Amino acid sequence: MAMSGVDLPPVQPQTNLRRPGxxxxxxxxxxxxxxxxxxxxxxxxxVTAVNPRFISANNLTSIFSGNAYIAVAAIxxxxxxxxxNIDVSIGALIGVLATISGTLAxxxxxxxxxxxxxxxxGMAINGLIGILVAYFRIPSIVVTLGALxxxxxxxxxxTGGTWISDLPPAFLIAQQKxxxxxxxxxxxxxxxxxxxxxxxxxxxxRSLYAVGGNPEAAVATGIPIERRIVAVxxxxxxxxxxxxxxxxxxxxxxQSTVPPNLELTIIMAAVIxxxxxxxxxxxxxxxTLAAILFxxxxxxxxxxxxxxxxxxxxxxxxxxATVLADMLRRRRTV
Amino acid sequence: MTLRSLIRHxxxxxxxxxxxxxxxxxxxxxxxxxxxxxNQGRLMTETGLIAIAMTFVIATGGIDLSVGSILGLTAILxxxxxxxxxxxxxxxxxxxxxxxxxxxxxxxxxxxRFRVPALIATLATLALYRGLAEGISQARSVRGYxxxxxxxxxxxxxxxxxxxxxxxxxxVVAAVILAYTRWGRTTYAIGSNxxxxxxxxxxxxxxxxxxxxxxxxxxxxxxVIFVSRVSTTRSDMGSGIELDAITAVVLGGTSxxxxxGTVLGTVLGLCLIQALKNGLSLAGVKGDGTIMLIGIVLxxxxxxxxxFERSGxx
Numbered sequence: 001m002a003m004s005g006v007d008l009p010p011v012q013p014q015t016n017l018r019r020p021g022x023x024x025x026x027x028x029x030x031x032x033x034x035x036x037x038x039x040x041x042x043x044x045x046x047v048t049a050v051n052p053r054f055i056s057a058n059n060l061t062s063i064f065s066g067n068a069y070i071a072v073a074a075i076x077x078x079x080x081x082x083x084x085n086i087d088v089s090i091g092a093l094i095g096v097l098a099t100i101s102g103t104l105a106x107x108x109x110x111x112x113x114x115x116x117x118x119x120x121x122g123m124a125i126n127g128l129i130g131i132l133v134a135y136f137r138i139p140s141i142v143v144t145l146g147a148l149x150x151x152x153x154x155x156x157x158x159t160g161g162t163w164i165s166d167l168p169p170a171f172l173i174a175q176q177k178x179x180x181x182x183x184x185x186x187x188x189x190x191x192x193x194x195x196x197x198x199x200x201x202x203x204x205x206r207s208l209y210a211v212g213g214n215p216e217a218a219v220a221t222g223i224p225i226e227r228r229i230v231a232v233x234x235x236x237x238x239x240x241x242x243x244x245x246x247x248x249x250x251x252x253x254x255q256s257t258v259p260p261n262l263e264l265t266i267i268m269a270a271v272i273x274x275x276x277x278x279x280x281x282x283x284x285x286x287x288t289l290a291a292i293l294f295x296x297x298x299x300x301x302x303x304x305x306x307x308x309x310x311x312x313x314x315x316x317x318x319x320x321a322t323v324l325a326d327m328l329r330r331r332r333t334v
Numbered sequence: 335m336t337l338r339s340l341i342r343h344x345x346x347x348x349x350x351x352x353x354x355x356x357x358x359x360x361x362x363x364x365x366x367x368x369x370x371x372x373n374q375g376r377l378m379t380e381t382g383l384i385a386i387a388m389t390f391v392i393a394t395g396g397i398d399l400s401v402g403s404i405l406g407l408t409a410i411l412x413x414x415x416x417x418x419x420x421x422x423x424x425x426x427x428x429x430x431x432x433x434x435x436x437x438x439x440x441x442x443x444x445x446x447r448f449r450v451p452a453l454i455a456t457l458a459t460l461a462l463y464r465g466l467a468e469g470i471s472q473a474r475s476v477r478g479y480x481x482x483x484x485x486x487x488x489x490x491x492x493x494x495x496x497x498x499x500x501x502x503x504x505x506v507v508a509a510v511i512l513a514y515t516r517w518g519r520t521t522y523a524i525g526s527n528x529x530x531x532x533x534x535x536x537x538x539x540x541x542x543x544x545x546x547x548x549x550x551x552x553x554x555x556x557x558v559i560f561v562s563r564v565s566t567t568r569s570d571m572g573s574g575i576e577l578d579a580i581t582a583v584v585l586g587g588t589s590x591x592x593x594x595g596t597v598l599g600t601v602l603g604l605c606l607i608q609a610l611k612n613g614l615s616l617a618g619v620k621g622d623g624t625i626m627l628i629g630i631v632l633x634x635x636x637x638x639x640x641x642f643e644r645s646g647x648x
Contacts, residue, residue: 138636139590149629156622313465320458327448
């Protein structure tokens with residue numbers, strides 16, 4: 001790979017003089033996304049053949065709605081990684097925001113305050129992280145490792161590990177339906193599409209790719225790198241806040257913990273979806289598809305009777321296999 | 335220039351450590367006693383061994399997030415080999431350490447052979463190794479080790495906790511290797527400029543592979559000490575220890591981009607963290623409050639060194 005810059009470019013056979021076909025262009029632009037999508041479809045077909053209850057409405061709802069918050073958080077994470085940064089504190093942040101949200105709801109504040117105040121808190125915390133990364137030049141992995149300790153430690157010492165219960169029914173938006181579809185599913189699709197269009201067509205979105213792909217060239221074209229990095233972290237906090245709304249409102253209680261390795265799942269969703277960890281490439285469609293793939297794998301393992309104790313090992317193995325396949329594919333195309 | 339800024343960071347850290355010791359011993363008369371300090375040494379050995387290996391890994395510009403999971407896997411295997419398979423305990427511990435070391439070797443293989451970035455590779459194996467630990471243990475813990483086994487984690491040699499000797503020897507050997515040998519200089523060279531290191535004929539892949547294997551070995555040895563110290567094995571052992579180790583390394587002045595860092599700095603960072611943890615718990619702050627403080631210390635320390643560095647070089 002290091003030598004590839006020295007090699008001559010391979011000579012393309014000029015037999016086909018027509019414009020590259022629609023499929024060819026689709027493969028070039030969305031190769032990784034299509035691979036993930038095919039994996040989801042294959043998995044659905046295979047598991048349904050073994051156990052037809054897999055595509056029951058109940059299970060589909062639990063796969064898509066129960067994990068939509070991961071996809072929403074992965075949108076922000078994909079943007080952060082596209083600029084060449086990373087955020088390992090996002091799991092702890094979602095835990096903190098969920099507790100704030102539940103506390104406000106129980107204390108009798110209007111429901112929309114309980115939903116959206118945490119979004120502002122998330123943006124503020126991530127804004128601070130962005131400033132430390134952009135203006136003080138501290139690597140994002142270090143800042144967010146520190147933030148992870150602060151948020152996790154702070155959450156447990158404030159709540160003492162207690163659960164929040166007696167949430168008002170109107171607060172539980174993740175359990176509600178909109179036009180017959182679960183709200184989390186709708187939110188996931190709408191946010192993914194909007195973010196994807198914005199990343200592809202807006203000047204701001206394109207500039208994020210420039211910041212991650214080639215910072216020096218970005219500076220030369222007049223992109224204010226520092227401000228873009230702060231902005232992308234604030235956006236990450238925004239999506240983490242929206243993810244929190246979906247996460248905190250899906251059950252009758254809010255625990256003061258989040259699923260173990262939540263930040264790992266979110267980062268992996270972004271990476272498996274085609275976002276290069278080195279920055280500069282990838283799309284949020286891929287990250288959402290990857291989040292769905294993870295959820296499908298988790299559910300499929302239960303349906304084919306894999307012991308719950310081996311679940312994480314199998315998921316770990318699949319993640320590793322996908323990463324390796326991705327690297328092999330990239331090496332071929334480079 | 336590099337040497338001078340290094341000295342500055344470690345001096346700064348040593349002053350901070352002395353300051354913390356003075357304040358903490360003034361706060362509680364139970365802090366600055368020989369018994370307490372030796373006991374703290376006992377508690378920081380596992381993180382210490384991992385952090386020393388992590389210093390090398392981070393100095394090459396890499397990172398190893400899977401160490402906590404390797405620790406958990408090795409601990410579980412020690413118990414399972416001994417109790418369920420009936421292997422004699424010394425052989426069981428050695429075999430488990432061999433598996434942990436192999437886990438580190440697999441990390442190295444994924445990183446060097448497939449060119450997966452270290453962060454992603456070890457995030458993936460973090461999930462895999464912890465999952466294996468959970469699957470093998472089936473949520474059962476192993477207890478009832480023979481008395482002689484506890485010498486390692488709970489006993490003393492010449493009045494000093496056994497594992498503190500291991501940590502001291504490891505620190506001295508690692509410091510000499512990193513500072514004075516060809517291997518150590520190669521580590522810095524890879525971290526400063528990997529392409530240049532390769533064109534200079536240095537064995538970049540071989541060195542990296544060896545370092546990740548060593549990181550796995552350190553985590554595996556830490557696992558056996560951990561089991562001996564707490565007298566039981568559980569599959570969630572060591573989760574989050576990678577953060578403690580990375581905090582110690584980064585606090586110790588090792589650049590997360592590679593090319594810079596010393597074992598002495600890491601040991602100082604380790605002592606500072608342990609002193610703060612202990613001092614706070616003696617002052618009545620709960621464990622979660624200290625986690626928070628470690629995060630704040632990490633950010634402030636790196637912030638301070640970033641500001642110093644900028645005024646020095648730019």
